[in-house]
Amino acid sequence: MSKSHNKKRNVGIIYELLLRNISDSLIKNDKYAAQKSLKIIEKRFDKSSELYKEFRLFNALVKSTVSNSAVGAAILTEAKQAARRCDGKRLNKEKSLLIRDINHSLKDSNFYYRRIPEYKIYATIQTLLNEWRAGDTSDLTRVIQYESRAVEWLLQEKTESPTLEGSVNSDVDALVVKIMTEKINKRYGDQLSEEQKEVVRDYVFSISNEKDNRIFNRLTETRDRILSDLLIFEDKTENSMILNKIVDVRKRILDESFHSIDDNMVSRFLVLIQLKKELSKAIKE
Amino acid sequence: MSQNLKLLTEWTPLSYTVDMITESKEKNDGKIFLKGILQKCNTLNQNGRIYPKSILAREIVNYQKFISENRALGECDHPDSSVVELKNVSHIVRAADIDGDNVVGTIEILSTPSGNILKSLIEAGVTLGISSRGVGSTRSEGSSQIVQDDFQLICFDMVSEPSTPGAFMLREGKKITQEELDQHFTSTDRIDRIFNDILNW
Numbered sequence: 001m002s003k004s005h006n007k008k009r010n011v012g013i014i015y016e017l018l019l020r021n022i023s024d025s026l027i028k029n030d031k032y033a034a035q036k037s038l039k040i041i042e043k044r045f046d047k048s049s050e051l052y053k054e055f056r057l058f059n060a061l062v063k064s065t066v067s068n069s070a071v072g073a074a075i076l077t078e079a080k081q082a083a084r085r086c087d088g089k090r091l092n093k094e095k096s097l098l099i100r101d102i103n104h105s106l107k108d109s110n111f112y113y114r115r116i117p118e119y120k121i122y123a124t125i126q127t128l129l130n131e132w133r134a135g136d137t138s139d140l141t142r143v144i145q146y147e148s149r150a151v152e153w154l155l156q157e158k159t160e161s162p163t164l165e166g167s168v169n170s171d172v173d174a175l176v177v178k179i180m181t182e183k184i185n186k187r188y189g190d191q192l193s194e195e196q197k198e199v200v201r202d203y204v205f206s207i208s209n210e211k212d213n214r215i216f217n218r219l220t221e222t223r224d225r226i227l228s229d230l231l232i233f234e235d236k237t238e239n240s241m242i243l244n245k246i247v248d249v250r251k252r253i254l255d256e257s258f259h260s261i262d263d264n265m266v267s268r269f270l271v272l273i274q275l276k277k278e279l280s281k282a283i284k285e
Numbered sequence: 286m287s288q289n290l291k292l293l294t295e296w297t298p299l300s301y302t303v304d305m306i307t308e309s310k311e312k313n314d315g316k317i318f319l320k321g322i323l324q325k326c327n328t329l330n331q332n333g334r335i336y337p338k339s340i341l342a343r344e345i346v347n348y349q350k351f352i353s354e355n356r357a358l359g360e361c362d363h364p365d366s367s368v369v370e371l372k373n374v375s376h377i378v379r380a381a382d383i384d385g386d387n388v389v390g391t392i393e394i395l396s397t398p399s400g401n402i403l404k405s406l407i408e409a410g411v412t413l414g415i416s417s418r419g420v421g422s423t424r425s426e427g428s429s430q431i432v433q434d435d436f437q438l439i440c441f442d443m444v445s446e447p448s449t450p451g452a453f454m455l456r457e458g459k460k461i462t463q464e465e466l467d468q469h470f471t472s473t474d475r476i477d478r479i480f481n482d483i484l485n486w
Binding site: 233239242252271274275 | 473484
C-alpha cells in the first residue's frame with residue numbers, strides 16, 4: 001500500500017476540483033466544458049458506487065462538529081467500520097476510471113493545481129480512510145497520529161460555530177460581534193437558516209480578523225455548488241419562465257466577485273443560500 | 286421564513302358601469318373583462334395598513350408567473366385560508382402592473398358556478414370590490430401598520446363592499462404556516478421568486 005497521500009485519489013479533493021472546474025468554465029462562458037464536469041460527477045458519483053459511499057463518509061468527517069473528544073472518538077469508530085465495509089478493490093477501480101475521465105474528457109492542464117483551502121484536513125481524512133481499509137497492514141503509528149488530528153478537527157469546528165456570541169475569541173473584537181449580531185437580527189429576525197447564520201458568523205470573523213478567510217472559502221463553495229445545481233436544474237425543469245431567466249441569473253451569480261466582502265454581498269449570499277436549498281429540493285423531486 | 290406570517294386582505298372598490306360590461310361582452314364573445322385598480326401602494330387603507338410600493342411592485346413581478354401560467358385565479362368572497370379552492374374560483378387575473386401608486390389589472394370573469402354568480406351581480410350593477418389576499422407581517426408606525434418585507438401576494442378575490450372600515454380584519458389575522466403556503470406556491474414559484482430577487486440586484 002502506498003504510504004504517501006495522492007490527491008488524485010482523494011475523493012473530497014477531486015469532487016471539489018470538479019466543482020471548481022464547473023464554475024471556472026461558466027465564468028469563461030464555456031457551458032459545454034461545465035457540462036462535461038457535471039456529467040463526470042453524475043456518472044462516477046452515482047449513488048450505487050463505492051466512490052459515492054466514500055464521499056459521504058469523507059464529507060461526514062470533514063463537515064461534522066462534536067462537543068467532546070469522547071463523541072469524536074465514537075464517530076471515528078463508526079467511520080472506521082463504515083470504511084471497512086467498502087469494497088476497496090471496486091473503489092480503487094472507480095477512482096482510476098474517474099481520473100481517466102478527468103484526464104481524457106476535460107483536458108485541463110490546471111485541473112489538479114487549483115487551491116483547495118482545507119487541503120491538509122482533506123489529506124488527513126483520506127489517508128485515514130485508506131489506512132482503516134488496509135486493516136492488518138495499516139501503519140498503526142500513522143493511524144493514531146491521524147485519528148488524533150481528525151478528533152481535533154471535529155472539536156475545532158464545534159468550538160467555533162455554535163452562536164455568534166459564543167464565537168468570540170482573542171482575535172475577535174467582542175464589540176464588533178455584538179454590533180453585527182444586532183444588525184443582522186434587526187434585519188432578518190428569526191428568518192435565517194442554520195447555514196445562513198454560519199455565513200453571518202464567518203463574515204463577522206472576517207471583519208475582526210483579516211487573515212481569517214473562512215467567509216471567502218464559504219462564499220466560493222456556495223457559489224460553485226449553486227452553479228452546478230443550476231445546470232442540473234436547467235436540464236430537469238420544463239418551466240419556461242424559469243428557463244427564460246436562468247442564463248441571466250447564472251451570469252449575475254458569476255459576476256459576484258469576492259474582492260471586497262461587505263454587508264451587501266453577505267445579504268446577497270443569504271438569498272443564494274435560499275436558492276441552493278430550493279434547487280436541492282427541486283432536483284430531488 | 287418568519288414564523289409570524291398572517292393572512293392579510295385589503296379591499297379596493299371596483300369601478301364599472303352596466304354599459305362597460307355590455308361593451309366588454311360584445312367585444313369578447315360574451316366574456317366579461319374588468320379593468321381597474323386592484324390595490325393601492327403607499328396609501329392608508331381601510332384596515333389601517335400601508336403597503337410600501339417596493340413590496341407590492343416586487344409581488345406583482347412575482348405574480349407574473351401565475352398570470353403567464355394561467356394560475357392567477359381568484360375566489361368570490363374571501364376564504365379563511367391561504368389556499369385558492371378551485372371549486373370557489375370565479376375569475377382569473379389576465380394582467381397586473383404597477384402604475385404610479387396603483388396596482389392595475391385586467392380580470393376575466395369565468396363561467397364557473399362562482400363566476401356565474403359574480404356575472405349576475407355585476408350585470409345587476411351591484412357594488413363589488415377587489416381584494417388582495419396575502420400573507421405577511423406588519424409593524425406599527427404611529428396609528429398605522431406597515432406591511433413588512435416578508436409579504437407574499439397569493440391572489441385577488443372579488444368581494445362585496447365592507448360595511449365598515451376594517452370589516453375584513455375580523456376574518457383575517459390567521460397565522461399561516463409554511464406547509465399551508467407550500468400548497469399555494471410550487472417549487473418553481475419559490476425559485477422564480479429568488480430569481481427575481483437576484484435579477485433585481
